[in-house]
Amino acid sequence: xxxxxxxxxxxxxxxxxxxxxxxxxxxxxxxxxxxxxxxxxxxxxxxxxxxxxxxxxxxxxxxxxxxxxxxxxxxxxxxxxxxxxxxxxxxxxxxxxxxxxxxxxxxxxxxxxxxxxxxxxxxxxxxxxxxxxxxxxxxxxxxxxxxxxxxxxxxxxxxxxxxxxxxxxxxxxxxxxxxxxxxxxxxxxxxxxxxxxxxxxxxxxxxxxxxxxxxxxxxxxxxxxxxxxxxxxxxxxxxxxxxxxxxxxxxxxxxxxxxxxxxxxxxxxxxxxxxxxxxxxxxxxxxxxxxxx
Numbered sequence: 001x002x003x004x005x006x007x008x009x010x011x012x013x014x015x016x017x018x019x020x021x022x023x024x025x026x027x028x029x030x031x032x033x034x035x036x037x038x039x040x041x042x043x044x045x046x047x048x049x050x051x052x053x054x055x056x057x058x059x060x061x062x063x064x065x066x067x068x069x070x071x072x073x074x075x076x077x078x079x080x081x082x083x084x085x086x087x088x089x090x091x092x093x094x095x096x097x098x099x100x101x102x103x104x105x106x107x108x109x110x111x112x113x114x115x116x117x118x119x120x121x122x123x124x125x126x127x128x129x130x131x132x133x134x135x136x137x138x139x140x141x142x143x144x145x146x147x148x149x150x151x152x153x154x155x156x157x158x159x160x161x162x163x164x165x166x167x168x169x170x171x172x173x174x175x176x177x178x179x180x181x182x183x184x185x186x187x188x189x190x191x192x193x194x195x196x197x198x199x200x201x202x203x204x205x206x207x208x209x210x211x212x213x214x215x216x217x218x219x220x221x222x223x224x225x226x227x228x229x230x231x232x233x234x235x236x237x238x239x240x241x242x243x244x245x246x247x248x249x250x251x252x253x254x255x256x257x258x259x260x261x262x263x264x265x266x267x268x269x270x271x272x273x274x275x276x277x278x279x280x281x282x283x284x285x286x287x288x289x290x291x292x293x
Contacts, residue, residue: 030086
């Protein structure tokens with residue numbers, strides 16, 4: 001899903017990216033020592049032409065110049081583990097719990113360094129998408145009967161808390177049944193959370209047609225909502241949203257192309273632009289008159 005966003009960069013912290021058609025950098029280690037940096041860093045390429053580097057080197061390079069509109073962290077689980085392993089090795093301990101009592105080691109060697117790295121990534125001013133594996137948390141009563149099965153992330157608790165608070169969308173994916181005549185099972189994507197599913201969204205006004213509930217967009221059908229989803233993350237998304245808001249108010253549907261809007265909406269949008277142009281022309285005329293006087 002994320003790889004389909006225009007001008008996206010994939011930071012591959014674990015394998016499984018071979019068939020992803022997007023610009024990518026394979027992350028081998030969290031950081032490298034000073035001697036390696038003085039020698040030019042860990043930058044390199046494999047036989048497939050994929051660029052390799054450390055997480056910190058990539059972040060520093062992006063802070064210097066970021067030509068991308070969206071960055072994918074795949075997976076945040078492996079990124080946090082890589083960060084923790086590096087920090088533990090740096091201070092000579094085997095596990096974060098060895099770094100201090102009452103959660104101090106976990107904070108110093110896991111949560112804090114990853115939070116700082118992620119915070120710098122967010123400050124790049126581009127879209128950020130993180131992937132994570134799903135953990136099934138089974139709760140039972142005193143008799144051993146299953147009372148609930150919660151679909152949560154495998155991210156460490158301390159890390160998932162600050163990532164979730166900064167997320168506009170939390171998507172939970174699962175497999176459904178295999179329909180008759182279908183080769184694979186349905187893939188179900190959930191945006192709405194519940195007591196059993198970790199998901200949620202702050203985005204409003206992006207309707208999903210019923211046909212996409214069981215039939216995903218294909219190469220021959222790139223209609224809504226896929227076009228809406230991609231457009232939301234493009235540079236022009238904010239400007240486009242402002243134009244629609246001016247035409248229809250704050251409840252305007254973000255991401256719809258003009259040709260997909262109702263005729264009344266197109267007329268309203270055109271009239272709004274025309275009125276603005278007329279107002280600007282009158283202001284320029286008044287300024288010119290004042291100057292001549």
